[in-house]
Amino acid sequence: MPQIAENLAHVRARISRAETRFGRPPGSVELLAVTKTRRVEELRSAIEAGARRFGESYAQEALEKIEQLAPLEPEWHFIGPIQSNKTKSIAAHFDWVHSVDRFKVAQRLSEQRPAHLPPLNICLQVNTSGEATKAGVAPDALTELAAAADDLPRLALRGLMTIPAPNRDFDRQRLPFRRLREALERLRAHGLALDTLSMGMTADLEAAIAEGATMVRVGTGIFGPRPSPKG
């Protein structure tokens, strides 16, 4: 699928141009290829074109891909809403979880992380837009959740993630990303060793990089429009 390789090159070029433009060191922004609703063949094409980190939003859908692609050893990131009854399979099959937004889920992931695997990398999802419908911990509850999650033995708390409401205006796109960066800086000032800001998607990755993103999550920019209404 030459289109995927071409799109991937285009997204990489966008990332490196944004790094240059906003004074970020070259290579400081990692690309997570978001593959919810995509077929295994599409993921294979992306791997051939050099992708090695994949983001999935539905545990059930991901498991089959994880199994089929195991010989190629990609890194798997869970980025979707977490139902309590799915934590066990997420803890067993993923390397990262970006969407932890309550203590109960963090606790279950820690308890269910298999002993033979390294601690599960997690980000706390923060609601930076203040909309009642959006997932994520409220900013004023973040410090307490971060401290509690950081104490769990089988998790490695790495940073923060956000999914802002879509906005076409560049300066407005930057605002929630700036809030997330400032939240990360506050947690660091409390003594937490955090290195990850998971923010920015196809439509707003430049704004996220301008505000310090270390990982952008890109789906349609690599694989084209999503066929399913789920995403």
Ligand SMILES: *Cc1c(COP(=O)(O)O)cnc(C)c1O
């Ligand atoms: C689907 C999804 C993305 C990718 O969105 P695109 O607009 O396709 O780049 C990123 N992050 C999360 C959490 C998603 O669910």
